[in-house]
Amino acid sequence: MRYRDSGVDIDKANQATRAIARLVGKTWSPAVLSQIGHFGGLFRMPTGYREAVLVSSMDGVGTKLLVARAARRYDTVGQDLVNHCMNDILVQGAQPLFFLDYVAAGKLEPDMVAGVVEGLAKACQENGCALIGGETAEMPGLYQDGDFDLAGTIVGIVERDAIIDGSHIAPGDLVFALPSNGLHTNGYSLARRVIFDAMGLQIDESVAELGATVGDELLRVHRSYLAPVTEIGGKVAIKGLAHITGGGILENLPRIFPKGCAARIQKGSWPVPPIFGLIARGGDVVEGEMYRVFNMGAGMLIVVSREDAERMPGRVGDLDVRRVGEIIPGNGDVALV
Numbered sequence: 001m002r003y004r005d006s007g008v009d010i011d012k013a014n015q016a017t018r019a020i021a022r023l024v025g026k027t028w029s030p031a032v033l034s035q036i037g038h039f040g041g042l043f044r045m046p047t048g049y050r051e052a053v054l055v056s057s058m059d060g061v062g063t064k065l066l067v068a069r070a071a072r073r074y075d076t077v078g079q080d081l082v083n084h085c086m087n088d089i090l091v092q093g094a095q096p097l098f099f100l101d102y103v104a105a106g107k108l109e110p111d112m113v114a115g116v117v118e119g120l121a122k123a124c125q126e127n128g129c130a131l132i133g134g135e136t137a138e139m140p141g142l143y144q145d146g147d148f149d150l151a152g153t154i155v156g157i158v159e160r161d162a163i164i165d166g167s168h169i170a171p172g173d174l175v176f177a178l179p180s181n182g183l184h185t186n187g188y189s190l191a192r193r194v195i196f197d198a199m200g201l202q203i204d205e206s207v208a209e210l211g212a213t214v215g216d217e218l219l220r221v222h223r224s225y226l227a228p229v230t231e232i233g234g235k236v237a238i239k240g241l242a243h244i245t246g247g248g249i250l251e252n253l254p255r256i257f258p259k260g261c262a263a264r265i266q267k268g269s270w271p272v273p274p275i276f277g278l279i280a281r282g283g284d285v286v287e288g289e290m291y292r293v294f295n296m297g298a299g300m301l302i303v304v305s306r307e308d309a310e311r312m313p314g315r316v317g318d319l320d321v322r323r324v325g326e327i328i329p330g331n332g333d334v335a336l337v
Contacts, residue, residue, distance in 0.1 A: 023118055023121040026121055026125060027124040040133065050159060054097075057153070059088065060151040064077060067215065067218045067219060068219060078116040078121075078123065079123040080222040084185050086123075086127050086224050086225075090241065091242060091243050098154075099132070100133050102149075102150070102151045104136070104150075105138060105139070105149075106142070106145050129154065165256070166256030169261055173305055174323060174326050175326060176304065177299075181273070183275060184222040186293070190285070231313070236312055238303070240302070244298055244301060249291060249336075250291055264337055265334055270324050
């Protein structure tokens with residue numbers, strides 16, 4: 001017997017690695033000291049920091065992968081993974097250094113792996129982040145043919161005295177929102193249940209309300225907020241940032257509150273993409289559940305003082321900045337009014 005007879009093809013894995021090497025190299029800077037094939041990625045710490053703090057996060061893409069598999073489009077989920085992780089360290093004021101990925105499948109398909117890594121590399125380049133290492137694993141029996149999983153880890157850096165942790169948030173501060181472009185990477189188990197099961201829509205079916213096919217809408221890339229938040233931070237003192245992922249505004253915004261704070265968020269003060277209305281109607285999903293599961297069009301929330309709010313730009317790049325609420329006295333809850 002050979003390894004291939006058990007379902008693991010080393011030759012295909014090597015083929016995928018060769019395709020990866022070309023893409024990964026485009027994300028490297030002189031700070032990367034290792035090469036493809038080394039057991040670990042080497043990255044030289046940048047100079048010029050007085051008291052540098054490393055910030056790390058890891059995540060996956062969840063059941064959005066099932067949509068990618070159905071559409072046979074894999075590059076967007078690679079971008080999703082990097083941008084999601086990027087936003088998670090951005091809320092603490094960090095700038096990205098490097099990224100590591102993990103791709104596992106029942107049977108490695110070189111085109112799938114290359115597509116995923118193409119997306120990873122594209123997003124890393126856009127965020128100024130080196131893709132310095134990763135792992136591919138072929139595990140027949142654990143995953144069925146066609147199944148795959150994707151996870152990643154990002155490491156960034158911030159000056160200790162520049163960490164954004166929400167500790168100075170106080171009643172009277174104002175909350176602003178940067179828009180999402182759709183579901184991002186959260187709530188896909190509910191979204192798929194509604195769209196494919198309850199509504200009976202197909203992956204390549206055009207929906208007039210969305211102005212797109214189901215596949216195009218569900219595979220919109222999770223937006224990175226690095227550039228707009230960096231621009232805003234150059235104009236005002238950001239007191240807190242909340243990346244609105246699973247749990248929505250109701251559960252993510254309180255994560256940055258100090259004791260004695262709550263928030264009042266004004267519904268209708270920002271545009272809600274049509275995909276959310278489609279899901280709510282198609283699955284008879286109540287409003288409270290929608291706001292608890294999805295970002296509802298607000299991908300990143302920014303808290304600034306009332307005084308700084310006067311200098312808050314109304315637009316950064318191609319994104320509108322909307323005032324959506326205020327911080328009030330309370331015990332960590334969020335009221336949608």
